[in-house]
Amino acid sequence: MNGNRVAVVGAGMTKFVRRAQETAKELSWEAAHLALESCEMSIDDIDAVVIGTAPDAFDGVHMKSEYLSDGCGGWGKPVIRGYVGGGTGVFAALQGWYHVASGLFDTVLVVCEEKMSSCQPHPQAAFLTIFDHTTERPLKPNLLWIFALEMNAYMSRYGLSKRDIATVSVKNKRNAVHHPAALLGDPDITVDDVLNSPVLAWPVQRLDVSPVTDGAVALVMSANHVARRVTDKPVWVEGVGWNLDTAYWTNRDLSYPVYVEEAARMAYEMAGITEPRKQIHIAEPYDPFDYKELHHLEGLMLFERGEAPRAAADGVTQRDGDLPVCPSGGLLGVGNPIAAAGLMKVAEIFWQLRGEAGARQVPGSPRRGLAQAWGDLMQVGTVIVMGI
């Protein structure tokens, strides 16, 4: 790559919980503080702050990054907020990358925060406002409906059963048992539990979906010369990619996320990856719904189209499988505070590649990992490839 070589040198996160007592600012502060502590830095070492947080409608705060800025450590510093809906969490790391790679900054603090519990009685109501005000909002759509359409399209295209997909939810909720920050770890969950959970919008059932969550995650990213001084285990950003599809989602083939493929191609090209299935050792694709993990694994070209469910059934994606997928527990297990959930995935790759994931550590010393997020109207893909 041109420009500065960039590494992640520190990471921290709050517990993911259903209803945090802390304000959004306090959550941000806690994550930022933990990330700085993890690499023995102080806020004085930070040249700029990148904030990621999804719709302002959750917290009910207009210009939310201004409100969050001092909690994130942005007082007196350059502060910027990038925004690509649900893809924001991974995008914030990409934005941290280009801050440092540009040569303008040596070290940046990336903070992602989400407090969904402020939205009463349920944040689904806030999601009504993401739809087109003329063509869609009068129908009073629910976010679950459109994902039900997508899940249905995916299942119909490849003749998949609910059972094929439910294995993802079981894997991730079991993985999350070992994550100290997780909200929904469950060691005893079975496929039948998922299949017997209440139907929300067929084929989406309650245990197919990640929970409403509060939480924050932060990363410290540094240029080459600083990273080597700060740590002997820098995790390098090798490739970045992001891509946006049309807002007219009703006109698209929902069975395949072409925007994720485009984002992945961009990241792979930058990272010099030609055979992703062999060269990626660990993956954290976005899994707000269980089918999304499979969908995204195919979009990321880690499996052929329609083949990810079989790989999941064969145990390939288990923590001790050939390609561990969501060893953190993912959004289904750890929780889904939208932007923070995406950055949690980047943090998980950081911890796994450094061998610091504790009971979640995947075997075999992985050397390269990938995190991906997705969002908007089933429309945006954000991908980061990191390696040691």
Added chain:
Amino acid sequence: MIRDVAIVGAGWSGFRSITPDVSYKELMYEAAVHAYEDAGIDPRRDVDSFVTVGEDYNEGISIFDEYVPDQLGALHRPVQTIAGEGIHGLAAAVMQILTGQFDVVVVEAHSKASNILTLPYILAFAMDPVFNRPLKAHPYFIPGMEMLRYLAETAATHEACAAVVAKNRSNALLNPLGAFGVTISVDDVLSSQPIAEPLTRLECADHSDGSIVFVLASGKTARVLTDTPIWVRGVGWANDTFWLESRPWGDARYARAAGEMAFRTAGIKSPSKEIDFAEIDDTFAYKELQHLEALGLCPPGAAGGWTLEGVTEVTGRLPVNPSGGALGEGNLLDATGLARTLEVVLQLRGEAGERQIEGAEVGMAFGWRGVPTTGGAAVVLSN
């Protein structure tokens, strides 16, 4: 900066106080088409990345970035939104080019303020939800108090603030984009309705609708695309504390920090000597004075006197807001900073018509995030 970056195309639509005939998408489309034509590029083939600027509450849509790609020709391309000032978006585009991974990047910002029926209520949602919002105060009490503090701390007078309005709205008469151009006296401004004393009605910029699109390119590509690249010499942005309770009310520290970074990256040692003219945030009249001083373009406390002496007029020693600024063109919400930048680009290209500043070589633009924030961003450009 480590790599040359230039603005090679500019396009705009508006600016008008209401635009019932077009949607925000059409405003964006029109500006984008003009910018692409100006740069001689095809967005589907030549643009590596797109940056748009928008705030959900201003748009009335959550996750606004969903609705940007189609009208910009940006399908299946890297597209991101910056929830910030327009110049934050410009800075993001500059950083992307500086990485060496992107050659041509487009930045867009717009305002459809006329769609917002209850703007002060929307703005009130930006107040701290725990400590300040329960007071149920109209957010404009903040500029009122800031102005009072600024006048108390400096030699500036209320007359000087009013003179800013007279100057800028007069400048706007020479600007086709100046929706609020008018000949107006200092007394007219002072005697207009009080908003939050001492701030008066005519000292607050009215809102307008419009969109601005820039095409940025790395130096090598810029020289191929155009004979008149406008070089991005430096960028800077910064936040002060958001707490109302602990911010310095008289001093725009965010502008000082943003300016310092912009001048540092531009290699400018003495801004007041090296900057030929400036387009800086004047969404409230006193802000132009406060920002001028914070940016170091004039000595502390001198901005009011300079304004009354005519130093900041188009024909003066340091022209400020020759476009008419936000007072003359309207407050374009998140796009206001790019409107300031647009004027700098037009002046440096020699395309500013009747308000052209002779011999302009280096100009700067500064945008503020607006009430109740302490965030700002600056850019230094040269021809």
